[in-house]
Amino acid sequence: MTHKGSMKPVKKKKAEEPELEPLCCCEYIDRNGEKNHVAACLCDCQDLDEGCDRWITCKSLQPETCERIMDTISDRLRIPWLRGAKKVNISIIPPLVLLPVFLHVASWHFLLGVVVLTSLPVLALWYYYLTHRRKEQTLFFLSLGLFSLGYMYYVFLQEVVPKGRVGPVQLAVLTCGLFLILLALHRAKKNPGYLSIPASSDRSLSSSQLECLNRKGQEKTKGFPGADTSGSLNNRTVKDDPKGFSRLPAGSPTKLKEDWCAKCQLVRPARAWHCRICGICVRRMDHHCVCCVGESNHQAFILALLIFLLTSVYGITLTLDTICRDRSVFTALFYCPGVYANYSSALSFTCVWYSVIITAGMAYIFLIQLINISYNVTEREVQQALRQKTGRRLLCGLIVDTGQYNRGFLRNWHQFSMLGTRAFHHPAEDIV
Numbered sequence: 490m491t492h493k494g495s496m497k498p499v500k501k502k503k504a505e506e507p508e509l510e511p512l513c514c515c516e517y518i519d520r521n522g523e524k525n526h527v528a529a530c531l532c533d534c535q536d537l538d539e540g541c542d543r544w545i546t547c548k549s550l551q552p553e554t555c556e557r558i559m560d561t562i563s564d565r566l567r568i569p570w571l572r573g574a575k576k577v578n579i580s581i582i583p584p585l586v587l588l589p590v591f592l593h594v595a596s597w598h599f600l601l602g603v604v605v606l607t608s609l610p611v612l613a614l615w616y617y618y619l620t621h622r623r624k625e626q627t628l629f630f631l632s633l634g635l636f637s638l639g640y641m642y643y644v645f646l647q648e649v650v651p652k653g654r655v656g657p658v659q660l661a662v663l664t665c666g667l668f669l670i671l672l673a674l675h676r677a678k679k680n681p682g683y684l685s686i687p688a689s690s691d692r693s694l695s696s697s698q699l700e701c702l703n704r705k706g707q708e709k710t711k712g713f714p715g716a717d718t719s720g721s722l723n724n725r726t727v728k729d730d731p732k733g734f735s736r737l738p739a740g741s742p743t744k745l746k747e748d749w750c751a752k753c754q755l756v757r758p759a760r761a762w763h764c765r766i767c768g769i770c771v772r773r774m775d776h777h778c779v780c781c782v783g784e785s786n787h788q789a790f791i792l793a794l795l796i797f798l799l800t801s802v803y804g805i806t807l808t809l810d811t812i813c814r815d816r817s818v819f820t821a822l823f824y825c826p827g828v829y830a831n832y833s834s835a836l837s838f839t840c841v842w843y844s845v846i847i848t849a850g851m852a853y854i855f856l857i858q859l860i861n862i863s864y865n866v867t868e869r870e871v872q873q874a875l876r877q878k879t880g881r882r883l884l885c886g887l888i889v890d891t892g893q894y895n896r897g898f899l900r901n902w903h904q905f906s907m908l909g910t911r912a913f914h915h916p917a918e919d920i921v
Contacts (some may be wrong), residue, residue, distance in 0.1 A: 492837040495636040503644055511572065512524070512572055512573035512574075513573075514569040514570055514571060514572075514573070514574065515527045515528065515569045516574065516576055517573050517574040517576070519564055519565070519575070520560070520564045525565070527568075527569060527574050529565065532535070532546075539554065540554055540555070540558055555801045562579070563576075563578075563579045564576070566579055566812055573608050578628050579807070580616055580627045580628045580632065581628045581629070581631075581632035582632075582656060583623065583629065584629065584632045584633040584637075585632065585636055585638045588633070588636060588637065588640060589640060591605050591609060591883075592605075592640075592839055592840060593630065593836065595839045596829075596832065596836040596838070596839040597835075598829065598834040600784050601830060602839050602842065606839070606842055606843060607845060609734070609843070610846060610850070611848070613630075613633070616629060626766055626767075629760065630778065630779050631779045631780075634674075634688050634779060635674075637843075637847065638667060638670065638671075638824070639841075641840055641843075641844055642663075642664075642667055642803065644836060644837060644840045645663070645804060645807075645808065645837075645840075648833045648834075648836060648837045649688075649807065649808050649811050649812070651838055652811050652812075654807075654810060654811040654814075655807055655811065659807060662803065663800065663803060663804055663807065666796060666799065666800030666803065666804075667800060668797045669800075670793060670796050670797050670800060673792045673796055674788055674793050675795035676789035676792075676793075677780055677782070677786045677789040677790045677793050678780045678786075679785070679786055679789075680785055680786070680867075681771050681772075681774070681780065681781045681782055681783030681785050681787075682771050682772035682773065682774075682783040682784035682785040682786070682909070683769050683770070684753065684755060684757065684758075684761060684766075684769065684770040684771070684772060686753055686754060686755060686769075694730055709887070716817060729915070750763050750902075752768070753769060753770045755770065757770050758772065760772070760773045760774075760867065760870075760894075761773065761774065764777055764781050765777075766781070767781045771783035771784075772784040772785070773787070773867065774869055775787055775790075775861075775868050775869060776865040776867075776868040776869060784908050784909055785909045786909075787908055788905070788906075788908060788909065790858075791858055791862075792856075794854065794855045794858065795855065797848075797851055798848060798851060798852055798855060801844055801847070801848040801851075802848065804844065805818070805841055805844055805845060806818050808837055808840070808841050809821040809822060809825075809841060811833045811837075812825065812828060812837050812838060813828065813838075815824040822841070822842075822845065825838060857887075860887065860888050862901060862902060862905050863898055863901055863902065864888065864889075864890045864891075864895050864901065865889075865894040865896060865905075866889065866890065866891050866893075866894065866905065867900040870891055870893070871889045871891075874889055874891050875889065879891065880892065883884070
């Protein structure tokens with residue numbers, strides 16, 4: 490007999506899971522979790538076959554069918570790589586193909602240049618509003634911006650420098666400006682100030698607060714202490730919690746409703762907002778373009794705009810001085826006789842006008858940013874004030890002053906210069 494104390498529990502061996510075979514450079518795991526090969530391309534795509542059949546028989550395609558076809562194409566668009574093929578984001582390809590084609594076509598004739606250079610901003614704005622409305626993340630504009638910089642620099646080296654009007658010092662200055670733009674963009678692409686999602690044990694709202702929020706969330710702020718009936722957020726008792734979320738008293742259900750983010754499950758501090766494209770709350774969010782601009786990267790974004798404007802204007806000046814000699818820059822931009830007689834000069838002139846259009850757009854954004862900083866208002870707060878018809882509008886709406894965080898020109902710029910520093914505290918914003 491065996492004593493119970495000497496009996497040892499027998500551990501059952503877990504069934505060993507079969508090890509996956511290592512992927513070769515042309516294989517990958519698709520969105521269905523199955524092994525696939527890049528040579529398969531669009532083969533065995535039931536949605537594509539069905540779409541072709543309906544197109545041949547003149548039947549309309551369902552929107553969900555088109556989305557599934559695009560998902561399949563984007564999932565199978567891969568390049569061979571070590572230990573498995575790498576997926577290529579389909580949104581980065583159109584600028585790499587279309588931009589050189591459009592610019593070369595525009596350099597054939599003056600009228601073609603007018604048509605192409607007018608249509609490019611329209612197409613870009615249309616794609617922006619399309620993706621922004623669908624709340625989709627896209628690398629199209631980042632690819633367009635970076636490839637535009639690289640291609641303009643390539644045309645400058647190939648077509649402008651060999652003409653002998655650009656010296657080594659001028660070329661070095663332009664090259665340094667290009668590298669500084671890339672460095673500033675790299676810094677701006679970093680964390681804009683994402684709010685960390687609290688653990689379940691550290692949630693800002695208790696069960697009683699959530700019950701109060703659900704029961705009285707639609708009520709007005711009348712009757713609550715510290716509430717301002719004018720619609721502003723004065724006497725706000727939100728503290729800038731270093732954990733990334735704030736705690737509010739249980740007696741303010743409307744405030745909880747305004748500041749509670751149901752997606753991130755946290756109470757946002759003052760001026761924070763949920764970015765629909767990034768899918769997370771950002772401290773002092775300004776806007777989202779090629780990246781989300783918030784508290785931690787707003788200064789780098791402004792610096793990137795400034796360096797880009799200076800470098801672009803300098804490159805435009807050097808190019809016009811080379812292809813349109815003995816003329817001022819402004820005159821050569823609108824009147825440069827004989828520029829289309831030579832294809833090299835025509836391509837350079839077309840790239841100059843493309844750069845002028847991009848520079849004008851960036852200059853407008855830079856001007857708006859300077860105005861907003863001077864009045865201590867973010868672009869999101871401006872759009873909210875325009876929708877709610879609040880705030881003070883100046884210069885035909887170019888300036889929108891909400892009066893909520895404005896502390897004067899010098900103090901506003903001092904506060905902007907201290908963004909992102911944890912040692913600097915903003916009591917005026919936390920109790921607003």
